[in-house]
Amino acid sequence: MPFIAKMTDDLLEFAEAPKEIEILDENGELLLAGDTDRRFFEASWMHRYKEKYYFSYSTGDTHFICYAIGDTPYGPFTYGGKILEPVVGWTSHHSICKVGDAWYLFYHDSSLSKGVTHLRSVKVTELHHLEDGSIKTIAPYSK
Template sequence: MMKKIIAAGILSSVFASASGLAETLISDRFCADPSAHKFGDTFYVYATNDQENSGKYWDSTQWRLFSSKDLKSWKDEGSFLHNSVFKWAAEDAKAWAPGAFERNGKYYFYAPVGGNQIGVAVSDNPKGPFVDPINKPLVEKPRDKNVGDEPIDPAIFIDKDGQAYMYFGTRVPKVVPLGENMVSLAGDITDVVINGYPKDDPKKKYGEAPFLHQHDGKYYFTFSTGWPGQIVYATGDSPLGPFDYQGVIIDYLEINTNHHAIVQDGDKNYLFYHDKVKEGGGNYRRSILVTEMEYGENGKIKQIDLKNRKIN
């Protein structure tokens, strides 16, 4: 039976996976699509708000924020942003999987607004209030070339030379360099090339939820393979790719989406993802969890075995 401690808006639920790693459910509310970060001494997770959707589709119009000092006890910071911050967006535009980043004391929030546009908002505080600094979409279909089927699921990476990149897209992953101001594009949108997919598994292909991080000089491109999808990874020598497929981090779940983020904190690495773990949960009522992620020999990411996990 799940052990929960709920007080003053703070929830802590911990369980062990078959791999022996402790896992934490970050909220008793339904939420999904984590964009996880450590700003200062605090962890933040920006999420989609499954609690407020219809239960029949991902049609919430606001994003939710959670914070923690220790990755165990989490505070619900509320629905910190509504799609109405983007005056150019439709009133019922869906608030889909976001990305966020901090640079030079400013906090940037990248938000898919419906399936055709990505907006950007900025704040002096990770909790907001956020404002739209450009009053137009950062990326828009069909205005911009090569945005693919859906410009959604933005994730931000800043390389050691200071260049920022935004990864996004479904079915074909996309990358575009950002301007130093983080609210403009600084080049063309290009395809991310992934080589070496296992030929014996036709489902093993890019689906959505791109993410990039660096470890021991290598670039790790992680993503979901589809609907349903695994979280898998590929490695390369440049943030622009090409990347070579390496293996699975999280296997197929019993829901039709999979979405993750990775936070590096000192010598620890944490993987955030969503799953169906609460009563009443499902494809449109998901929950976010965090677990430690480990590397093995030659920089291989160890697969997180969730098949036999037990909730304590």
């Protein structure tokens, strides 16, 4: 499970003990490691949109970037869906930020190196929050 902790003002220490972040399914049950299409594996990011916190992360060997939504940065978070379908290359690390009035997903893939996973290229695409609070899934190679 992922962890969260507030940092001291100098960002050198924890201001509190790290706490586990719970990611729940649609029935309020914890997402477990065996749920490889939705589980947290690594590479987390958090952004706030319309008073909600979006915790996004990589699923690891299934190569999705998924997200879960909560009312506070401490959770609990409820699984929301996939942000990014798998890319060429092993990892799917990312970040999300707002520039002007638009939101963007930054990620990397290995398409320019023809799949050599340690030779990665930075990618950026617009990210769309839908009216119901969900995020539109991005298919990285569709036109």
